[in-house]
Amino acid sequence: MVQPATTGAPLDMYVMLIGGTLMLLMMACGIVIFMVLYQRRMLEHRIRIQEAEAKHQRELFFSAMDAIEQERKRLARDLHDEVGASLSVMRLMVNELPTRPQITTVGYKQLIDNIIENVRRISNDLLPQGLEEFGLPYAIESLCEKVAAVAGIDINLTIVIPEQPGNTQSLAVYRLLQELLNNAVKHAEATELTLSIRKENTFLYIKYADNGRGFDFVEAYQKRSLGLKNIEARTRLLNGQTRFVTSPGAGLRVDIEIPDL
Numbered sequence: 419m420v421q422p423a424t425t426g427a428p429l430d431m432y433v434m435l436i437g438g439t440l441m442l443l444m445m446a447c448g449i450v451i452f453m454v455l456y457q458r459r460m461l462e463h464r465i466r467i468q469e470a471e472a473k474h475q476r477e478l479f480f481s482a483m484d485a486i487e488q489e490r491k492r493l494a495r496d497l498h499d500e501v502g503a504s505l506s507v508m509r510l511m512v513n514e515l516p517t518r519p520q521i522t523t524v525g526y527k528q529l530i531d532n533i534i535e536n537v538r539r540i541s542n543d544l545l546p547q548g549l550e551e552f553g554l555p556y557a558i559e560s561l562c563e564k565v566a567a568v569a570g571i572d573i574n575l576t577i578v579i580p581e582q583p584g585n586t587q588s589l590a591v592y593r594l595l596q597e598l599l600n601n602a603v604k605h606a607e608a609t610e611l612t613l614s615i616r617k618e619n620t621f622l623y624i625k626y627a628d629n630g631r632g633f634d635f636v637e638a639y640q641k642r643s644l645g646l647k648n649i650e651a652r653t654r655l656l657n658g659q660t661r662f663v664t665s666p667g668a669g670l671r672v673d674i675e676i677p678d679l
Contacts, residue, residue, distance in 0.1 A: 505533065546592055554588040555579055558595060558615065569603045576614040583622075587656070591615075591622065591676070594652040598626050598672060601645040606630030606670060622658075624674035632668045 549557040555577045562573045583591065595613070602608050608630035616623045639646060646662065649672065653660045658676035 545589070549588060549592060550585055553579075553582045554591060557588070557592055561592070561596060561599065562613065565599045565603060571602065571608060572610045574610070574612045576612075576616070578616040579622075580617060583617075590652065590656055591624075594649065594656070594674070595624070597645065597648050597652060601649070601670075602628050602630065605645060608669070620678050622674075622676040624672075624676070626672040626674075627669065629669045632664045632666050632670055634666060635662050635664050 546557045546561070548560060558577060559575065562575050565571060566573050582588070595615075598613075602611055606628050608628035611626065611628035611630075614623075614625040635646075650660045653674055653676065656676045657678065658674055661673040663671040663673075
């Protein structure tokens with residue numbers, strides 16, 4: 419009699435079971451290795467981002483410090499070259515009075531008027547005229563009028579600020595707008611610009627656009643353009659965000675969003 423082959427079936431089952439287990443172990447190992455490599459790559463990427471952000475923050479900090487230092491140097495220069503020189507001339511004129519009594523007071527009055535005007539201008543640079551007394555909108559309007567008169571730029575200004583920010587914040591916003599307009603006068607070669615300042619809820623939105631010559635933003639930023647860095651640094655000091663849109667021959671557009679103002 420021929421016996422049925424019953425021993426082969428359990429053997430095949432054991433082989434399949436062991437093979438399946440090995441395949442599951444290999445898949446599990448593959449998944450673990452993939453997750454480890456993925457987490458490592460993500461960690462390296464996060465570290466690179468943090469290093470880039472830290473470098474960017476350092477650049478903005480030094481840019482803000484450089485802007486402050488440049489402002490101090492300019493004020494020191496104005497005091498020395500204009501006020502200091504005028505006072506020195508007045509001292510010489512006073513020393514000559516005993517020997518030249520015929521000197522009229524016209525020259526003295528003109529010199530004193532010049533000193534008063536210079537001191538008033540320097541004082542206005544330190545604290546914009548009317549900012550504390552009449553508020554930020556008044557100070558911005560005065561600034562735009564001066565820029566338009568001096569540079570011959572047609573400025574289309576819109577201000578919607580229902581509630582007056584604090585003095586410190588108002589001064590910071592004023593300096594930011596001053597930097598924008600200085601950039602237009604010095605570099606943009608613009609004849610027209612639009613400036614909109616709107617406060618909605620707790621956010622202040624600043625939109626700037628000019629018809630100037632524009633520039634390659636990436637190239638200018640890599641060259642560490644002081645104007646761009648100053649605008650961005652002053653915005654960061656207010657915890658805000660800045661977006662530049664420009665290209666050669668297409669003017670410049672700047673969108674600024676400042677929270678909690």
